[in-house]
Amino acid sequence: MTQQTRTATATPPPTSPQAPPPTPAGPDEFDGRDTDRPGDPRAVGLRVAGVDKTYSTRRGDVHALSDIDLEVGRGEFVSLVGRSGCGKTTLLRVLSGLLAPTAGTVEAGERPAWVAGRRDDAVFAEFGLVFQEANLFPWFTVVDNVALPLKLRGVGRAERRARATELCATVGLTGFEDSYPRELSGGMRQRAAIARALACDPSVLLMDEPFGALDAMTRDRMNLELQHIHAVSGTTVVFVTHSISEAVFLADRVVLLTPRPGRIRSVTPIDLPRPRSVEVEATAEFGELVVGLRRQLDEED
Numbered sequence: 270m271t272q273q274t275r276t277a278t279a280t281p282p283p284t285s286p287q288a289p290p291p292t293p294a295g296p297d298e299f300d301g302r303d304t305d306r307p308g309d310p311r312a313v314g315l316r317v318a319g320v321d322k323t324y325s326t327r328r329g330d331v332h333a334l335s336d337i338d339l340e341v342g343r344g345e346f347v348s349l350v351g352r353s354g355c356g357k358t359t360l361l362r363v364l365s366g367l368l369a370p371t372a373g374t375v376e377a378g379e380r381p382a383w384v385a386g387r388r389d390d391a392v393f394a395e396f397g398l399v400f401q402e403a404n405l406f407p408w409f410t411v412v413d414n415v416a417l418p419l420k421l422r423g424v425g426r427a428e429r430r431a432r433a434t435e436l437c438a439t440v441g442l443t444g445f446e447d448s449y450p451r452e453l454s455g456g457m458r459q460r461a462a463i464a465r466a467l468a469c470d471p472s473v474l475l476m477d478e479p480f481g482a483l484d485a486m487t488r489d490r491m492n493l494e495l496q497h498i499h500a501v502s503g504t505t506v507v508f509v510t511h512s513i514s515e516a517v518f519l520a521d522r523v524v525l526l527t528p529r530p531g532r533i534r535s536v537t538p539i540d541l542p543r544p545r546s547v548e549v550e551a552t553a554e555f556g557e558l559v560v561g562l563r564r565q566l567d568e569e570d
């Protein structure tokens with residue numbers, strides 16, 4: 270397959286690989302298709318327009334992001350890659366409502382999230398966040414950690430426990446609901462963090478290097494599981510990673526940022542069929558995509 274890249278403005282493709290018709294599938298017969306995803310693959314999950322970010326520091330201004338335009342389709346999985354310091358985390362923090370952009374707008378669906386430096390808390394409340402550290406409360410059990418966002422929304426105990434138990438099953442933590450975070454492996458803690466982020470059915474899931482601290486084998490497994498979770502939840506995902514192959518494996522499109530200031534250099538559609546197994550990484554198509562993106566990164570040196 271020839272790698273196609275587009276530059277700058279990134280609009281979801283008119284036909285998404287994420288939009289096949291619903292097909293029932295249990296966890297063991299997962300076929301990678303979406304069961305709940307809204308019908309129109311062109312519907313916008315997240316729209317970023319003209320986003321600029323300058324940090325003011327004692328040593329002067331740091332221009333971290335410049336003129337970022339990006340549309341992420343509803344239910345689409347977009348990976349963000351780029352060299353260290355190119356602004357990936359800054360962009361994710363703007364998208365998650367944690368950091369005000371210096372200029373530009375962010376919309377979720379058609380609802381403004383950041384406009385003129387003001388945030389709409391109600392919009393950001395619908396987003397799920399997962400970071401490199403799981404940040405679970407050590408004194409809560411897994412199920413109570415997962416249920417916490419529901420508790421904060423006033424959902425009753427029985428209902429939130431039922432939902433959290435269901436989510437534990439989705440992320441493969443059945444049997445560990447009553448364990449404490451210290452009793453889990455790093456990968457299991459991250460799965461609990463993902464389950465917690467999914468608790469309120471987020472419209473958008475924002476993930477910043479969620480598997481960065483895991484060993485290679487666990488990371489591979491987590492990628493397969495995240496693919497499954499994404500397919501069954503239908504959530505729009507923006508995923509930051511340093512790993513080009515992880516980005517390609519998971520994404521519908523890979524957005525590559527260049528540094529000083531961070532700009533979108535290219536957007537690469539990943540048309541590999543789903544569901545993707547680890548064997549896909551041995552295919553020529555996968556290799557071409559990874560090499561193409563690496564080359565773009567090398568050209569910056």
Ligand SMILES: Nc1ncnc2c1ncn2[C@@H]1O[C@H](COP(=O)(O)OP(=O)(O)OP(=O)(O)O)[C@@H](O)[C@H]1O
Nearest residue numbers: 324326331333351352353354355356357358359360
């Ligand atoms: N709080 C801050 N104050 C000042 N400058 C910052 C701040 N956070 C980030 N920066 C600067 O903004 C630029 C982008 O940083 P950012 O952390 O977003 O990059 P990144 O691509 O996520 O890096 P990495 O891959 O190493 O995590 C860098 O030059 C960084 O020094």
